[in-house]
Amino acid sequence: MTDQAYSLRKRAWESNRHSHYISVSSGKGGVGKTNFTVNMACQLASMGKKVLVFDADLGLANVDIMLSLSVTATVKKYLEGRAGIDDILKKDVYGFDVFPASSGFMELAVLSDAEYEKIFNIFMLLDGKYDYIIFDTGAGIADSVVRFASIADTVIIVTQPEPTAITDAYAFMKVVRQAYNIKKMKVVFNRVDDAANSDNVYKSLKGVAAKFLGVELELLGHLRDDKLVRKAIRAQKPVSVMEPRAPFSKDVQDCVKRLVGVPVEKRASNVYDLFKGVFR
Ligand SMILES: Nc1ncnc2c1ncn2[C@@H]1O[C@H](COP(=O)(O)OP(=O)(O)OP(=O)(O)O)[C@@H](O)[C@H]1O
Numbered sequence: 001m002t003d004q005a006y007s008l009r010k011r012a013w014e015s016n017r018h019s020h021y022i023s024v025s026s027g028k029g030g031v032g033k034t035n036f037t038v039n040m041a042c043q044l045a046s047m048g049k050k051v052l053v054f055d056a057d058l059g060l061a062n063v064d065i066m067l068s069l070s071v072t073a074t075v076k077k078y079l080e081g082r083a084g085i086d087d088i089l090k091k092d093v094y095g096f097d098v099f100p101a102s103s104g105f106m107e108l109a110v111l112s113d114a115e116y117e118k119i120f121n122i123f124m125l126l127d128g129k130y131d132y133i134i135f136d137t138g139a140g141i142a143d144s145v146v147r148f149a150s151i152a153d154t155v156i157i158v159t160q161p162e163p164t165a166i167t168d169a170y171a172f173m174k175v176v177r178q179a180y181n182i183k184k185m186k187v188v189f190n191r192v193d194d195a196a197n198s199d200n201v202y203k204s205l206k207g208v209a210a211k212f213l214g215v216e217l218e219l220l221g222h223l224r225d226d227k228l229v230r231k232a233i234r235a236q237k238p239v240s241v242m243e244p245r246a247p248f249s250k251d252v253q254d255c256v257k258r259l260v261g262v263p264v265e266k267r268a269s270n271v272y273d274l275f276k277g278v279f280r
């Protein structure tokens with residue numbers, strides 16, 4: 001494609017996109033982004049939405065591992081011009097599609113502008129084929145992460161309610177706000193064992209984000225710490241598929257309802273959940 005044709009297509013895509021783009025990021029690593037992403041994709045697919053999960057953790061990919069996909073071609077081959085989009089796309093994985101990335105390639109951590117353009121071209125070509133295109137990014141504030149957030153319609157930050165993760169979530173918001181002037185973000189609290197405490201942490205974070213960054217931070221939900229998550233990850237299946245009634249699966253379902261604007265019914269009291277945990 002000529003430079004001019006690319007620029008025209010990019011401009012058209014930026015001004016009139018048909019898919020909704022979501023980035024799932026975090027300041028701190030290992031807080032549960034990939035697990036949340038694949039389960040969010042499952043829940044969206046079960047609502048009849050067409051979904052693509054794009055593994056945007058380009059050099060430390062995990063989506064394929066979590067879903068036990070056998071992958072021969074990845075974004076790396078695509079960037080090298082050795083595979084086309086259709087060779088790489090994994091179709092109908094639990095009702096959604098996956099664009100896998102590679103693991104253990106340092107060069108994928110720092111891409112050139114031309115390589116980013118090549119990646120964004122994937123979205124321009126696939127735009128409209130999906131209702132949602134979800135980027136599962138790496139952790140932190142590297143350019144490779146923040147660029148994906150910058151092109152998303154919805155930026156979701158996953159954090160845990162602990163001070164270290166919150167500090168890093170704040171740093172992430174600061175960078176995204178300063179580099180790309182994004183003023184609205186959503187937050188998900190993961191591995192929550194005390195919903196009231198997590199809600200207080202959210203209120204504080206929302207307050208400082210508004211006061212010091214001018215960021216409007218909306219709560220998407222709290223995800224309980226759930227041993228069924230670890231069981232599902234060991235089995236390399238989404239917990240929403242393996243254990244649809246698990247507390248985590250229900251919490252993701254609530255997040256997804258909020259995301260698409262469906263009313264969320266109030267859950268039974270925490271005492272019920274407490275006992276369920278004991279007898280599981
Ligand atoms: N709600 C939960 N309950 C119990 N364990 C969880 C929960 N969420 C995540 N975990 C655990 O945390 C681990 C890390 O999750 P995940 O790989 O999704 O994190 P990540 O943020 O994508 O990590 P990275 O920053 O390396 O990409 C999982 O393998 C799982 O064991």
Ligand SMILES: [Mg+2]
Nearest residue numbers: 033034057062
């Ligand atoms: Mg991950």
